[in-house]
Amino acid sequence: MSDWKSLEAKSFYGASARERAIGIVDEGTFTELAGPQNRMSSPHLPVLGEAVEWDDGCVTGVGLIGKHPVFVISQEGRFIGGAVGEVHGAKMVGAFVLARQMYDRIKEEHPDELAERLPAVVISFETGGVRLHEANAGLLAHAEVMDQIQESKGKFPVISLIGSKVGCFGGMGFVAAATDVIVMSDLGRLGLTGPEVIEQEMGKDEFDSADRSLVYRTTGGKHKYIMRDANYLVEDTLGDFHDQLTAIMDAPYDEIVKCRRIGSEELVDEQLALAELSVEMAPKDARDVWAYFGNEDVDQIPEMTTAEFLAVAKRR
Template sequence: MISYAECSARDRLAHVVDAGSFREWLPPSDRLTSPHLGQLGLPAAFDDGVAIGRASLAGREIFVAAQEGEFMGGGVGEVHGAKLVGLLRRALRDRPHAVLLLAESGGVRLHEANAGLIAVSEVMRALLDVRAAGIPVIVLIGGANGCFGGMGIVARCADHVVMSDIGRLAMSGPEVIEASHGVEEFDSRDRALVWRTTGGKHRWLCGDCDALVEDDVGEFRQAAIAALDAARPITLAALEDEHGRLASRMDFEGDDATALWARLGIADASRVPDLDVAAVRALGVH
């Protein structure tokens, strides 16, 4: 068993796609760096924190991108976002079997705020175009930095989301909520609270992700293979169903995830954080 969370972006790619099949576009040797970080006296990365390219998965051609959480928390800047957009637009041209995104990001890179925000909006538009063309977009979330901010929205625009029990997915990160509304609203140092609210178990129970796996690269690979045919047409009926589900959640007046789990029909909901992945999946409320 190899921890997905402890792997670098390229290590994850090596374990998830077919062995030796990844062919990178715009690799570090091309020295494509952010035009903004140097002006601010900040270190740059020769791939700007994301690896993109072509690979195969279970023998089928896919396009793939993996964000590197060790570089600025996987934050999206101008070049980082442009690489993701370019990958998705090339998918529209070349029509691979699927697009696989190994997401790990704290959101938009604040050093490039406007450029990053524009980039994320372009990623979302390109992703939805890919989906509309019938090419499934699969997102894997299990890195130490989670998937927050604009990339959290991008993930929920995809056809299929796979998370580990230690993965996290949300719009605003715990530190952002605390900074904006105070520790009384959300204590970012309360790790149990953070995972109850944004972690993989919670997201799976609420229907925000489609598959819950252990923190193991092999399980992520198998879940990705299982999702290769997970294309979901973007229809009015599907959107109305999603909006109805979200509206019912907004009516919830509890103050903790455990109360929401109880509302979902889980007996003794307080035990969920201590359950292993198999036991959570066996609850059968997804």
């Protein structure tokens, strides 16, 4: 499949949800589940006079990385900003349900090969969180996904990929934080409150949402890597994300879960200490935090290539 090979060279940032779903697993292994041919679109959008997509802006399916069955959730920012409604949210939950069933089946049928066949859920985020046209259903779906992440603990890894145009914001920002591993590119953005809302709350002098470089410094891949909120920073191609996933899945589960930043009392203590440090440090800009953690020439960091940055970055 030369298609897949050309996909691997493609920019992750510009790739569609379906291209990402196909390209992050091994060649020719992706099967879409509840795909567009099923026409499982939102029943709520037409009521408000909005157009639907047959996949509801969320591509779900299964592929392989080595022998690992990988259940993929890939969000499409071109459809209502990748926002989560009832169907989109149910597809996310469905991927977790299948991964758990697969885990139980492998444990039963291949008990000696659980490690090399361990399933995973991989989420390629491109979303601002709840879809306002069906906000209540979208909100409830977020709670279900958080429940499913907790349910996965101790069984199989849940991995976030963030490098698409819309970034990962709103409620999906904490869904990503709750996963075991976060892989970002320099172009990825991760946060809770979107830039416009921060500006509205704090004033334009404090946070100008139109200042793209400020937004990147606060939420972008390099900042999250320094903060250890992103575990890996990779180049912006589907192939680089695929390779990183392969490397993660090669590691034993006990090693993988060391990437977590929250999810236990010890990690809460660590994060609370960081919150106290934020008071002491009172940074005016993310650059102050980079300098605090030992980075020199912080003005140059946004200009660096990923390779240059990784060679010199000092992390929390």
